[in-house]
Amino acid sequence: MILMPLGPELLQQFGLSAAGFGAMVSAYTLASAAMGLLGVLWLDRWDRKHAFLLLYAGFVAATVSCGFAASPTWLLLSRIMAGACAGLMSAVVMAILADRVPAERRGRAIGTVMSAYGISAVVGVPLGVSIASRWGFRAPFWVIGALAFVLWLLAWRMLPAVDHHLARAREEGPNPPAPALWAPGHLLGWGLTFSVVFAGFLLIPYLSTFMVGNLGLRLSDLSWVYLCGGAATLFSARWIGHLSDRHGPPRVLGSLLVAALGPYLLFTHISASPKAVVAACFVLFMTLNSGRAIPTIALITARVPPALRGRYLSVNMAASDGASGLAAWTSGHFITTTPDGALIGFGRMGFLAASISLLAVCILWVLGRNVVPQRAAHT
Structure with missing residues (x-):
């Protein structure tokens, strides 16, 4: 959200190649995935508040460091540090929600x-670009660092201790052995997350290029289209969470996986169309694609005991980040670009994304045969 809009200025300031800039973007996600795996070693052994504050402090420092970067290497290392902290921090946040919020309200x-x-899409991106255009590419990093530091202080003062999992572990004896984390049901949960994310990211990195090169939009139209998509996901997230609580995560996730087949196939095979039609297809795509993460997380957190939850979610975050990077790499090997900027082979990626979504439905069906009741899982 912060680096990609700054691409043109970073290319000029540091003399980066397209591959070098791609490394800047991917370093964040890859570092997040790697640290997610390392989180298995320690994440459930701490009070979740302390773990969150430690990781958030690292994220703040790394983000501010990006603003002071005097060389591409400095910026790359700062991005790696920020991604490493952000991935585990997201896992801790979801673990806190699962520990503190009753199961019947967890989806919301x-x-x-x-x-x-x-x-961040509706407000953050245009605001960041505006700040960068006025005060330079370093300013957005400093602004985000300052805002994050204020939030860190508020979390330090206001966030209660989240150590129920430690108390339960002391009552039950030593932490569960490593094989419990790798039980077949848990592996299926990671497989579900991987397939859900992989299907979407086969297409997401190339949507803007497809809309300009194949559907006839201008570059200036993209900000309006993405604004509509971001606004739609902003308002749909809470609604999908409410449906997840009311009807159960498996049913809602299954419905979203099947419903997403439509925009996957429609958007990748549509011909040049008016901007309003393209925007409507994009909004439908983003709403269904991003909304699937909500019941997915609600489902897998209900299946994992508190003593394993932090470590399980850290690996789950690694699965998500790994899926996004691998999917983008896979699409890049099947999609080619014409001299006028159009994509060839994007339709095949639509079929592949639909197939992976159907695979996710199969994984969900297997998991759904032995779903832990929400109240029992919470208690």
Whole structure:
């Protein structure tokens, strides 16, 4: 959200190649995935508040460091540090929600938190670009660092201790052995997350290029289209969370996975169309695609005991980040670009995304045969 809009200026300031800039973007996600795996070693051994504050402090420092970067290497290392902290921090946030929010309200809580992604698209991106155009590319990093530091202080003062999982572990004896974390049901949960994210990211990195090169939009139209998509995800997140609480995460997730087949196939095979039609297809795509994460997280957190929850979600975050990077890499090997900027092979990626979504439905069906009741899982 912060780096990609600054691409043109960073390319000029540091003399980066397209591959070098791509490394800046991917370093964040890859570092997040790697740290997610390392989080298995310690994440459930701390009070979640302390873990959150430690990781958030690292994120603040790394973000401010990006603003002071005097070389591409400095910026790359700062991005790696920020991504490493952010991935585990997201896992801790979801673990806190699962520990503190009753199961019957957990979907709405997750939807509320995840609506922040919609806010960042609607408000954050244009505001960041405006700040950069006025005060330079370093200013957005400093502004985000300052805002994050204020939020860190508020969390330090206001967030209660989240150590119920430690008390339960002391009552029950030593932490569960490592094989409990790798039980078949837990592996299926990671597989579900991987397939859900993989299907979407086969297409997401190339949507803007497809809309300009194949559908006839101008570059200036993209900000309006993405604004509509971000606004739609902002308002739909809480609604999907409410449906998840009311009807159960498996049913809502299954409905979203099947419903997403439509925009996957429609958007990748549509011909040049008016801007309003393209925007409507994009809004439908983003709403269904981003909304699937809410019941997915609600489902897997209900299946994992508190003593394993932090470590399980850290690996789940690694699965999500790994899926996004691998999917983008996979699409890049099947999509080619014509001299006028149009994409060839994007339709095949639509079929592949639909197939992966159907695979996710199959995984969900297997998991759904032995779903832990929400109240029992919470208690």
